[in-house]
Amino acid sequence: xxxxxxxxxxxxxxxxxxxxxxxxxxxxxxxxxxxxxxxxxxxxxxxxxxxxxxxxxxxxxxxxxxxxxxxxxxxxxxxxxxxxxxxxxxxxxxxxxxxxxxxxxxxxxxxxxxxxxxxxxxxxxxxxxxxxxxxxxxxxxxxxxxxxxxxxxxxxxxxxxxxxxxxxxxxxxxxxxxxxxxxxxxxxxxxxxxxxxxxxxxxxxxxxxxxxxxxxxxxxxxxxxxxxxxxxxxxxxxxxxxxxxxxxxxxxxxxxxxxxxxxxxxxxxxxxxxxxxxxxxxxxxxxxxxxxxxxxxxxxxxxxxxxxxxxxxxxxxxxxxxxxxxxxxxxxxxxxxxxxxxxxxxxxxxxxxxxxxxxxxxxxxxxxxxxxxxxxxxxxxxxxxxxxxxxxxxxxxxxxxxxxxxxxxxxxxxxxxxxxxxxxxxxxxxxxxxxxxxxxxxxxxxxxxxxxxxxxxxxxxxxxxxxxxxxxxxx
Numbered sequence: 001x002x003x004x005x006x007x008x009x010x011x012x013x014x015x016x017x018x019x020x021x022x023x024x025x026x027x028x029x030x031x032x033x034x035x036x037x038x039x040x041x042x043x044x045x046x047x048x049x050x051x052x053x054x055x056x057x058x059x060x061x062x063x064x065x066x067x068x069x070x071x072x073x074x075x076x077x078x079x080x081x082x083x084x085x086x087x088x089x090x091x092x093x094x095x096x097x098x099x100x101x102x103x104x105x106x107x108x109x110x111x112x113x114x115x116x117x118x119x120x121x122x123x124x125x126x127x128x129x130x131x132x133x134x135x136x137x138x139x140x141x142x143x144x145x146x147x148x149x150x151x152x153x154x155x156x157x158x159x160x161x162x163x164x165x166x167x168x169x170x171x172x173x174x175x176x177x178x179x180x181x182x183x184x185x186x187x188x189x190x191x192x193x194x195x196x197x198x199x200x201x202x203x204x205x206x207x208x209x210x211x212x213x214x215x216x217x218x219x220x221x222x223x224x225x226x227x228x229x230x231x232x233x234x235x236x237x238x239x240x241x242x243x244x245x246x247x248x249x250x251x252x253x254x255x256x257x258x259x260x261x262x263x264x265x266x267x268x269x270x271x272x273x274x275x276x277x278x279x280x281x282x283x284x285x286x287x288x289x290x291x292x293x294x295x296x297x298x299x300x301x302x303x304x305x306x307x308x309x310x311x312x313x314x315x316x317x318x319x320x321x322x323x324x325x326x327x328x329x330x331x332x333x334x335x336x337x338x339x340x341x342x343x344x345x346x347x348x349x350x351x352x353x354x355x356x357x358x359x360x361x362x363x364x365x366x367x368x369x370x371x372x373x374x375x376x377x378x379x380x381x382x383x384x385x386x387x388x389x390x391x392x393x394x395x396x397x398x399x400x401x402x403x404x405x406x407x408x409x410x411x412x413x414x415x416x417x418x419x420x421x422x423x424x425x426x427x428x429x430x431x432x433x434x435x436x437x438x439x440x441x442x443x444x445x446x447x448x449x450x451x452x453x454x455x456x457x458x459x460x461x462x463x464x465x466x467x468x469x470x471x472x473x474x475x
Contacts, residue, residue, distance in 0.1 A: 007324040009111045013098045019050040023194035025065035026204030032057035042108035043330040043365040051187045054210040056219045062208040063225040066150040066177040069205030074147045074175035078134030085130035087200040092123045104321045106188045108330030122165040128448035129169040142475035147175030149227030154217045156233045157183035158287040166463045174472040179208045187211040235457045253461025253471045257386040258414030261407035262292035266301045268419035280443035286390040290415035295394045313357040331366040340389030347373045347382035404432045413455030417443045
């Protein structure tokens with residue numbers, strides 16, 4: 001293994017203010033009750049900034065601002081709305097280095113991921129939906145589709161800016177206005193996006209951003225002035241939201257948890273599969289709803305694949321997320337680290353064999369070393385529950401039928417991967433997997449033109465592609 005000298009990205013490109021207000025009706029303002037909360041860097045536990053904590057009065061003000069703005073925004077020709085979206089996309093590109101460093105500081109993910117994966121996709125989503133804004137009658141949702149109204153959007157902490165783009169871009173393209181609540185632990189990139197909206201000249205009230213905790217999100221989802229709710233996050237919270245929205249007439253899309261199966265057949269290119277497995281479960285520290293956290297390996301290649309996988313995991317560099325050589329960064333919060341630790345401990349307690357990649361973890365911050373569990377059965381918690389961390393459960397199978405049965409033996413249905421040299425097998429197996437996205441000989445590949453979403457306890461509705469417009473249109 002090569003020894004890499006530190007290659008830190010400069011923090012100087014980001015100017016983080018000591019405090020931030022709520023973004024309502026085109027202006028930053030304090031919370032009505034003066035509430036504030038602190039956001040920390042998970043890699044160092046240092047205080048990054050203080051942000052306003054929105055209460056019910058702030059939620060009401062933001063929804064009213066969005067409702068007022070809806071009249072003018074929805075009346076604009078699609079080509080005019082597209083200009084704003086194009087402008088936002090270009091500003092994101094121009095400020096991408098600043099935003100990538102900010103995201104890494106606030107979230108803990110490696111800079112090479114925020115720089116090379118997140119930010120290009122954020123800009124791409126705004127470019128893509130800008131192109132749809134004047135073509136909505138050709139999207140397949142009727143000859144004269146209309147915007148739904150005010151969209152309440154609640155996003156998670158694992159991809160803060162990317163999840164914002166997934167939701168805001170199609171909503172605006174369709175003529176809706178937005179009240180967005182970023183996650184409690186990662187509010188900063190959404191607040192910087194508010195500044196981008198002002199920089200782009202977006203009309204007041206079209207985008208409103210409320211920072212806060214779960215109570216803020218609940219108040220927003222339950223507000224009577226909201227027409228559409230979009231949520232990405234845990235299945236437990238998704239069920240609460242579904243109960244809140246039931247019977248109100250509000251439109252709802254949910255993108256929830258997952259326990260994705262990554263299936264490796266004996267004819268797969270094993271070196272390529274190892275890279276896909278690593279990307280599938282250790283990308284963003286495994287804090288990915290579609291992570292390939294269950295590895296299903298055909299028995300005849302199990303030992304060979306595991307030897308290669310363990311050899312590869314020994315080379316992963318865990319540490320400072322701002323170092324360009326870092327592969328695995330910090331866990332997002334103390335709370336999330338405690339959950340990962342508890343579930344990993346349960347794997348050992350239930351008899352699975354634990355293997356941890358040898359690495360030195362920093363003394364400050366929230367860290368968890370890449371971990372495998374071998375000898376896992378379908379009954380183990382590590383095979384059934386979403387861990388949302390850098391933990392991989394390894395199971396075996398003998399036949400394609402057994403692989404499909406084990407892959408589908410989960411309450412979730414978000415993603416899966418198939419590794420084989422046979423195109424016929426890829427098609428045959430993929431069609432039988434109950435997953436919204438199935439990757440073949442790759443994993444975690446995203447494109448704004450392609451829909452993403454799940455079945456069963458992974459939620460419903462699709463984001464991305466033409467399909468991502470449907471939830472924001474009356475037709």
